[in-house]
Amino acid sequence: LEDNIVVERQKQKIKPPPMYQVVLLNDDFTPMGFVVMILQKYFRKDQKASIQIMLKVHCEGKAICGVYTRDVAMTKVKQVTTHAKQAGHPLRCVMERT
Ligand code: TYC
Numbered sequence: 001l002e003d004n005i006v007v008e009r010q011k012q013k014i015k016p017p018p019m020y021q022v023v024l025l026n027d028d029f030t031p032m033g034f035v036v037m038i039l040q041k042y043f044r045k046d047q048k049a050s051i052q053i054m055l056k057v058h059c060e061g062k063a064i065c066g067v068y069t070r071d072v073a074m075t076k077v078k079q080v081t082t083h084a085k086q087a088g089h090p091l092r093c094v095m096e097r098t
Contacts, residue, residue: 018097020073021064024057024080025092032058034089039065042079067098 022043024035032054039050043065056063068076073095084091 017069019067020095022073022076023062026057026061027090030089030091
């Protein structure tokens with residue numbers, strides 16, 4: 001009986017965390033190969049998936065790279081932005097609440 005009460009309370013309290021899409025935005029200057037490398041390094045996509053996502057950004061203006069909790073999404077955005085800036089590319093990466 002005591003176990004049942006605990007389980008019922010957890011049922012009400014545990015809800016999934018808010019999730020955030022990390023999105024890459026198109027520009028006219030960042031090389032396609034650099035974007036593909038970023039997708040492999042920070043979003044753990046294989047060669048084929050990375051090329052597909054890069055081309056979607058190039059053709060449609062943006063694409064989702066992955067969906068993460070807030071802290072993980074913020075870290076990805078910062079890592080990508082810092083890496084692009086250091087390489088001299090204007091690549092933009094943003095997060096959006098799902
Ligand atoms: N449009 C860029 C080019 O023609 C390629 C590109 C793809 C840039 C995706 C940014 O997020 C991006 N070189």
